[in-house]
Amino acid sequence: xxxxxxxxxxxxxxxxxxxxxxxxxxxxxxxxxxxxxxxxxxxxxxxxxxxxxxxxxxxxxxxxxxxxxxxxxxxxxxxxxxxxxxxxxxxxxxxxxxxxxxxxxxxxxxxxxxxxxxxxxxxxxxxxxxxxxxxxxxxxxxxxxxxxxxxxxxxxxxxxxxxxxxxxxxxxxxxxxxxxxxxxxxxxxxxxxxxxxxxxxxxxxxxxxxxxxxxxxxxxxxxxxxxxxxxxxxxxxxxxxxxxxxxxxxxxxxxxxxxxxxxxxxxxxxxxxxxxxxxxxxxxxxxxxxxxxxxxxxxxxxxxxxxxxxxxxxxxxxxxxxxxxxxxxxxxxxxxx
Numbered sequence: 001x002x003x004x005x006x007x008x009x010x011x012x013x014x015x016x017x018x019x020x021x022x023x024x025x026x027x028x029x030x031x032x033x034x035x036x037x038x039x040x041x042x043x044x045x046x047x048x049x050x051x052x053x054x055x056x057x058x059x060x061x062x063x064x065x066x067x068x069x070x071x072x073x074x075x076x077x078x079x080x081x082x083x084x085x086x087x088x089x090x091x092x093x094x095x096x097x098x099x100x101x102x103x104x105x106x107x108x109x110x111x112x113x114x115x116x117x118x119x120x121x122x123x124x125x126x127x128x129x130x131x132x133x134x135x136x137x138x139x140x141x142x143x144x145x146x147x148x149x150x151x152x153x154x155x156x157x158x159x160x161x162x163x164x165x166x167x168x169x170x171x172x173x174x175x176x177x178x179x180x181x182x183x184x185x186x187x188x189x190x191x192x193x194x195x196x197x198x199x200x201x202x203x204x205x206x207x208x209x210x211x212x213x214x215x216x217x218x219x220x221x222x223x224x225x226x227x228x229x230x231x232x233x234x235x236x237x238x239x240x241x242x243x244x245x246x247x248x249x250x251x252x253x254x255x256x257x258x259x260x261x262x263x264x265x266x267x268x269x270x271x272x273x274x275x276x277x278x279x280x281x282x283x284x285x286x287x288x289x290x291x292x293x294x295x296x297x298x299x300x301x302x303x304x305x306x307x308x309x310x311x312x313x314x315x316x317x318x319x320x321x322x323x324x325x326x327x328x329x330x331x332x333x334x335x336x337x
Contacts, residue, residue: 003253003256004214004218004219004220004221004252004256005034005035005199005219005220005221006032006033006034006035006220006221006223006248006249006252007033007034007035007036007037007095007117007140007220007221007222007223008024008027008028008031008033008035008036008037008223008225008245009037009201009222009223009224009225009239010024010025010028010036010037010038010224010225011037011038011039011224011235011239012038012039012073012233012234012235013224013225013226013227013231013233013235013236013239014038014073014075015073015231015232015233016072016073016074016075018075018079018082018083020227021038021075021079021083022082022083022086023227024036024225024226024227025083025086025087025090025092025094026090027225027227027242027245028092028225028245029087029090029091029092030242030246031225031242031245031246031248031249032246032249032250032253033092033245033249034092034093035092035093035094035095036087036092036093036094036095037095037096037097037117037222038075038080038083038095038096038097039096039097039099039119040075040077040080040096040097040098040099040103040106040107041070041074041098041099041100041103042074042100042102042103043067043070043071043074045100045101045102045103046070046099046100047066047067047070048067049065049067050065050067051065051066051067052065052066053065053066053069053234056174056175056234056238057069057234060175060232060233060234060235060236060237061232061233061234062232069234073233077106077110080096080106080107080111081111084111094111094113095113095115095117096113096117097117097118097119098116099119099121099122100128101128101131104116104128104131104132104135108135108137113137114137114138115137115138115139115140116132116135116137116138116139116140116163117139117140117142118132118139118140118141118142119142120142120143120144120145120146120171120173120201121145122154123141123142123143123145123146123150123151123154124146124150124153124154126153126154126157129154129157129158129161130157130161131161132158132161132163133157133158133159133160133161133162133163134161134162135162135163136162136163136164137163137164138163138164138165138166138167139158139163139165139166139167140166140167140169140199140220141154141155141158141166141167141168141169142169142171142201142222143168143169143170143171143190144171144172144173144201144203145173148186148189148190148193151168151190151194152193152194155168155194155196165197166196167196167197167198167199167219167220168190168194168196168197168198168199169198169199169200169201169220169222170183170184170186170187170190170198170199170200170201170213171200171201171203172203172204173203174203175203175224175234175235175237175238176203176204176205176237176238177202177203177204178204179204179209182204182209184200184209184212184213184216185216187199187200187213187216187217187218188216188217191217197219197220198217198218198219198220199213199218199219199220199221199222200213200218200220200221200222201222201223202221202222202223203224203238205238206240206244207223207240207244207247207248207251210223210248210251210252211251211252211255214252214255214256214259215255215259221248221252223240223245223248224238224239224240225239225240225241225242225244225245226239226240226241227241227242228241229241275305276304276305276306276307277303277304277305277306278303278304278305279303279304279305279310279311280301280302280303280305280310280311281301281302281303281304281305281306281308281309281310281311281331281332282299282300282301282308282309282310282311282313282314282317282331282332283299283300283301283302283329283330283331283332284298284299284300284326284327284328284329284330284332285297285298285299285300285328285329286298286328287325287326287327287328288322288325288326289322289325290322290323290324290325291321291322292321292322293319293320293321294317294318294319294320294321294322294332295318296314296318299314299317299332300329301314302329306331307333308331308332308333309332309333309334317332317337320337321337322336322337323336323337324336
């Protein structure tokens with residue numbers, strides 16, 4: 001895309017309900033997001049039975065283990081067929097992160113997903129990254145919890161396995177992520193090190209860090225959203241609501257517009273009229289007759305400039321001879337000289 005790609009991350013905020021997932025798709029479309037994204041997994045393929053939960057998951061979900069939590073949030077492949085069909089109906093791109101190989105094969109080979117989004121937890125899963133690269137599709141790779149060396153290894157694994165392009169998202173894997181943990185310049189470190197398009201997967205509260213990332217050159221912004229922050233579940237409280245998502249999209253488009261020019265310092269088209277009335281022209285501070293030789297003492301500098309000479313050109317007219325009378329407080333033009 002030639003504009004910033006905005007991914008509305010529905011993630012697991014459907015709470016295991018296809019109807020709620022469809023509502024999230026509708027909201028993402030209405031808010032102007034480019035892509036609505038979910039997460040696809042088979043719990044038994046993804047996590048061991050006794051895997052502990054992260055701190056934020058313990059705070060926001062009552063399940064005893066990751067397995068129990070993920071099992072109740074798991075949607076079937078048939079569910080994802082329905083969700084993709086609905087996204088196509090309302091014309092928003094559907095995307096889902098495959099969290100293990102069976103889901104990868106389903107999303108790519110059966111649903112025909114055109115891009116593979118890889119979560120931060122897979123950065124060091126080299127065997128899996130090879131299988132992703134072998135799908136020969138563009139990849140978006142999140143890099144929370146990672147050292148630069150790990151990101152480099154993941155990137156080259158994907159490229160060498162067949163991925164034609166990899167966009168790398170800087171990320172802090174906490175929900176919510178504190179502003180002090182963001183380290184946004186690391187996004188530029190990745191860009192400089194690997195010469196790739198970069199973006200930001202934003203887990204902070206509010207929208208300002210996403211806006212800052214766009215100003216720094218992010219080509220992709222991913223942000224979790226929910227229908228209601230007060231719903232039970234691991235990610236709702238750290239997600240933005242529909243109103244905030246709509247604002248985020250508009251704010252990104254505004255920043256995008258502000259960055260779209262070529263960088264030359266010239267007056268904007270809409271400034272020209274203001275320039276004529278706000279900048280100062282050269283005026284006479286006394287009545288001068290034809291034949292007078294202009295001195296600095298004869299001049300004053302006032303608004304408006306109009307079609308006269310800018311005050312910056314005053315040395316040009318010093319010593320010039322008037323060929324017409326000029327009255328006090330009259331704008332001097334080239335026709336007078």
